[in-house]
Amino acid sequence: MLMIPGPTPVPEQVLLAMAKHTIGHRTAAFSAIAKDVTENLKWLHQTKSDVLVVAASGTGAMEAGIINFLSAGDRVLAGSNGKFGDRWVKVSRAFGLEVDEITADWGKPLDPAEFKAKLEADSGKEIKAVIVTHSETSAGVTNDLQTIAGYVKAHGALMIVDAVTSMGAASVPVDDWGLDVVCSGSQKGYMMPPGLGIISVSDKAWTAYESATLPKFYFDLKAYSKNAAKDLTPFTPPVNLYFALQASLQMMRKEGLESIFARHTRLRDATRAAMRAINMPLLAADDVASTAATAVMGTDKADAVQIIKQCQSRFDMSLAGGQDHLKGKIFRIGHLGFMDDRDVLTATAAIESIVRSMGQDSFTPGAGVSAAAQVLMG
Numbered sequence: 449m450l451m452i453p454g455p456t457p458v459p460e461q462v463l464l465a466m467a468k469h470t471i472g473h474r475t476a477a478f479s480a481i482a483k484d485v486t487e488n489l490k491w492l493h494q495t496k497s498d499v500l501v502v503a504a505s506g507t508g509a510m511e512a513g514i515i516n517f518l519s520a521g522d523r524v525l526a527g528s529n530g531k532f533g534d535r536w537v538k539v540s541r542a543f544g545l546e547v548d549e550i551t552a553d554w555g556k557p558l559d560p561a562e563f564k565a566k567l568e569a570d571s572g573k574e575i576k577a578v579i580v581t582h583s584e585t586s587a588g589v590t591n592d593l594q595t596i597a598g599y600v601k602a603h604g605a606l607m608i609v610d611a612v613t614s615m616g617a618a619s620v621p622v623d624d625w626g627l628d629v630v631c632s633g634s635q636k637g638y639m640m641p642p643g644l645g646i647i648s649v650s651d652k653a654w655t656a657y658e659s660a661t662l663p664k665f666y667f668d669l670k671a672y673s674k675n676a677a678k679d680l681t682p683f684t685p686p687v688n689l690y691f692a693l694q695a696s697l698q699m700m701r702k703e704g705l706e707s708i709f710a711r712h713t714r715l716r717d718a719t720r721a722a723m724r725a726i727n728m729p730l731l732a733a734d735d736v737a738s739t740a741a742t743a744v745m746g747t748d749k750a751d752a753v754q755i756i757k758q759c760q761s762r763f764d765m766s767l768a769g770g771q772d773h774l775k776g777k778i779f780r781i782g783h784l785g786f787m788d789d790r791d792v793l794t795a796t797a798a799i800e801s802i803v804r805s806m807g808q809d810s811f812t813p814g815a816g817v818s819a820a821a822q823v824l825m826g
């Protein structure tokens with residue numbers, strides 16, 4: 449049982465779609481799938497702009513999102529309050545960009561006012577792009593992307609977004625918020641196995657593409673967009689993952705955007721209520737808690753690493769650990785994608801029983817599950 453923030457569980461409809469025989473990618477049958485997928489991806493992204501698919505993990509999608517629109521020596525402003533924010537700083541530096549960082553402690557959100565100040569001070573318009581992780585999975589924190597994007601729009605730089613654990617788990621209205629490049633990956637909110645990177649590209653980003661000189665070939669997004677206009681792909685796509693994407697997007701459409709977001713919010717709130725009821729401290733505050741993952745701190749009696757180990761050995765359930773300096777100090781519960789009340793009730797019951805057996809028992813037996821159940825009942 450996968451209760452980690454990716455890879456996430458895959459529904460049977462999606463698994464069965466993948467089990468079909470592979471078909472040629474230059475066929476009418478494949479083009480029909482590509483067309484359907486493109487249309488539904490635009491729906492999910494709430495955009496009229498291009499949404500492209502590449503064979504890569506989320507990091508590949510982000511790399512593509514950076515190298516297509518920038519040139520070596522360009523200044524970028526990157527937010528970092530966790531592992532993934534750090535990663536985009538590294539990717540940017542690897543490609544010779546000049547990176548200014550705005551940081552916050554892991555567990556705290558980035559402060560939009562810091563972006564505003566840096567952008568307003570840049571009267572020469574040297575900052576070419578701002579890079580922000582919407583849902584910082586490593587700490588279970590959602591950054592205020594809408595506010596930051598507003599400042600970026602006023603300045604004129606490109607807004608490049610890691611939406612890997614927010615797309616499909618929270619509303620990411622690409623056009624309304626003015627997001628230029630938005631990256632996500634199939635193994636998170638899409639209810640699919642790993643393997644596809646998804647990138648939306650605004651008209652403003654395409655204009656930047658024209659003068660961007662960083663080297664690119666496989667990830668040259670113009671090739672993907674030219675082909676997508678004809679319901680084709682530039683290279684051999686992972687055909688069976690397209691079957692899966694078509695099936696998962698159809699499931700999402702049937703559920704509806706508002707229901708999907710409400711379900712994720714409910715699962716997050718139930719998880720947090722349960723952890724509080726069993727005296728497990730939460731890393732992030734309520735108002736910034738990610739709908740994708742909840743980071744929980746270990747205590748003197750209930751060690752985070754032991755909880756993860758026992759969850760695996762006693763319940764065959766995977767929880768995620770902490771990364772970098774939070775390694776050993778926290779565990780993370782994923783609740784995004786193909787997840788429902790049953791999963792959160794099972795996970796919180798398992799964690800409660802482990803925590804109790806470790807001697808942290810100053811709560812009424814069943815208090816955690818009961819708190820989760822109450823939230824789930826609404």
Ligand SMILES: *Cc1c(COP(=O)(O)O)cnc(C)c1O
Nearest residue numbers: 454505506507532585612613633
């Ligand atoms: C999972 C994840 C990624 C992508 O990681 P990959 O292993 O490359 O798929 C990027 N950003 C965030 C916030 C994530 O949670």
